[in-house]
Amino acid sequence: MPASGAVERHRGPKWASFYGAEALRTQLAFFDRYLRERDVPPPPRLRLEIRDRLDHVVQVRDEREWPPARTDWRRLRLGEGGALSDAEGGAGSVTSDLRREAAVFDHRFDEDTELSGPMTLRLRVAATGAEDPRLFAGIEKWSHGAPVPFEGSYGYGRDLVAQGRLRLALRELDPVLSTPHQPEHTFRTLQPVRDGEEADVLIALSSSATLFRAGDELRLTVAGRYQRPRNPFFGHFPTHYQPTTSGKATILWSPGNASTLEIPVIPKT
Structure with missing residues (x-):
């Protein structure tokens, strides 16, 4: 199975975000698909996290490109x-x-x-x-x-x-x-x-x-x-x-x- 890349854009603390529960689930799913070759859906090309201040995430959504084509x-x-x-x-x-x-x-x-x-x-x-x-x-x-x-x-x-x-x-x-x-x-x-x-x-x-x-x-x-x-x-x-x-x-x-x-x-x- 060919490898694929995914990008996560966030504004949270670097290590806290990397080792957070959601990030760990994403990493595990990536390894399951591309290393263990399990039937796991491919990751989105881009995960985007929108904030209105330091400690508040307004929305998390998937995008196909960066910047978004509809900008x-x-x-x-x-x-x-x-x-x-x-x-x-x-x-x-x-x-x-x-x-x-x-x-x-x-x-x-x-x-x-x-x-x-x-x-x-x-x-x-x-x-x-x-x-x-x-x-x-x-x-x-x-x-x-x-x-x-x-x-x-x-x-x-x-x-x-x-x-x-x-x-x-x-x-x-x-x-x-x-x-x-x-x-x-x-x-x-x-x-x-x-x-x-x-x-x-x-x-x-x-x-x-x-x-x-x-x-x-x-x-x-x-x-x-x-x-x-x-x-x-x-x-x-x-x-x-x-x-x-x-x-x-x-x-x-x-x-x-x-x-x-x-x-x-x-x-x-």
């Missing part, structure tokens, strides 16, 4: 006053200190919305006073005026929904590996950013499977440093990324050249 890819436009909207806006910009500040944009959901899949941030950006600028993008979920925590790597319990980062000098895209909704960079060619020069960059954000309830907010932050503290007790240890040490970044947008966040909305069935 409704929507682009939210960055705008004045920290707006993040699906409506066309005018021209504008926001400037932040890369060492101490973050540019923040919020989008409020009017109905329950599941976001399952990767996100992509498209920015028109100019850096000044920064020798080798780096940008760190994060997606937070806010509910009733407070951030909602999620499980992260290494047992970190106050993680973001999704995150991504890019050294702007390595912004060259790989035309072979990139897909319409998942950009990949070559990381081979240096394209230094001159002081004040505007550049178009794509930042791939990590995948997630998250439910936003009606009234919840998605918050996008863009900074010059990693957005979680690095220490073994209260931070995202041992993850570490070199920050931008000086300068400012200006994010720009206009009707003909919008800065956007692409989100993977799963239609209701």
Whole structure:
């Protein structure tokens, strides 16, 4: 019998999930089918676990591919006053200190919305006073005026929904590996950013499977440093990324050249 693969996507603690009762049943069924050659149904190609916070699973379901083929890819436009909207806006910009500040944009959901899949941030950006600028993008979920925590790597319990980062000098895209909704960079060619020069960059954000309830907010932050503290007790240890040490970044947008966040909305069935 030919071997087959299956993928499980979850947001629970790594070892607790692996050794949990359901996971052990799945592993045993896999071995029964492919090692003992018993008459056991094949596993689903993808098991997807959707959460609305760190400790609550909303739904578990099987999928045939990743991202799901039925995904409704929507682009939210960055705008004045920290707006993040699906409506066309005018021209504008926001400037932040890369060492101490973050540019923040919020989008409020009017109905329950599941976001399952990767996100992509498209920015028109100019850096000044920064020798080798780096940008760190994060997606937070806010509910009733407070951030909602999620499980992260290494047992970190106050993680973001999704995150991504890019050294702007390595912004060259790989035309072979990139897909319409998942950009990949070559990381081979240096394209230094001159002081004040505007550049178009794509930042791939990590995948997630998250439910936003009606009234919840998605918050996008863009900074010059990693957005979680690095220490073994209260931070995202041992993850570490070199920050931008000086300068400012200006994010720009206009009707003909919008800065956007692409989100993977799963239609209701």
